[in-house]
Amino acid sequence: MINLFRRLKYISQMAFSDKYLLGTNCIISISLSSVGDVIEQQLEIYKKEIDKWDGIRTRNMAASGMTVGIFCHYWYKLLDNKLPGRNFNAVIKKVLVDQTIASPIVIFLFFATLGVMRSASFSETSEEIKHKFIRLYKAEWIVWPTAQVINFWILPNRFRVLYDNTISLGYDVYTSYVINEPIPTNQSQPQQLQPQDKTLDVINKNQNFIQS
Template sequence: MFRWYQAKLTQRPVVTQVITTAFLFGAGDITAQQAVDRRGVADHDFPRTLRMTAWGGCFFGPVAVQWYKLLGRISFPGHPNRELLARVAADQILFTPVNLLCFFTGMTLLEGGNPKDKLEKSYLTTLRNNWMLWPTVQLVNFKFVPLEHRLLVVNVVSLGWNSYLSYANTRK
């Protein structure tokens, strides 16, 4: 399976990463609905899963592909630890707050709701929870994973994170 993915990544890197991201955003929502909320198939909110899948494929995936390319260009020759910390800091201080703002605003608009209310209720808590998980993930990711596989690592960890995001986005 990994060889097949690697071949697709070599042939069409952006498309492969975007499709993978869309799939895993949808899978995260399914996990949130079935494992966390225990809705069952009859009560599954398929439009919600479609919104999460679309968000992953149409927004986060394309943006993240370019973001990781940009982070890969941060360079401090002879100072690999400084380079690593700069990438993680940029990811967590610049990208994450904007990404979460876009996520909650976009998802709420797709649901027909009020983004201001959603942001007041969920944004800061989600941002704090992000900072408990992602800096460590990104330290490992940027230190040991080649650029072309970094989004895949993020996507795999995101199965759990996207379940949380889906839950955070729909809590009353």
């Protein structure tokens, strides 16, 4: 048992060392993004919104998680270099910069990666961002400011992506729901008549007038 703990400790130290940290962060992000989507799909199956688990959808969410994981890996290094320290002022500055700069980038990266994985056109991806960005960004402000205070105040840089992904597991469920939700179509606008329809409409009105 002691040897097992020593082995696990050695693996953990290697995984979170500078040499392997990027790969570790990618694996963590891919894994927990996948888990978040699987949980959301199981909820949708339970509510009879979908019939069965969609592996391609989970693959797409995993790819988005990897993209975000790579960004966050370098973002936290940059943030610590530009705003060093763990005092109150430094932590608050980091949280504000993270929310106003990194959060929008993360959301855009999610949509962009999904667009590539789905072979969506630029206009389709833009339309999806237009309809869903604000909802996700509002949710970011609910979840992350408090969580990031703990992240920047207590944790060393190498554990931040792990912490992010652990905290965001519930948020990833919501993200999966929003991102995979169909874009609502505007059905309130009256249907425009085609030229031939307009001609028939005029003829019908004239016939009704003559008959009266």
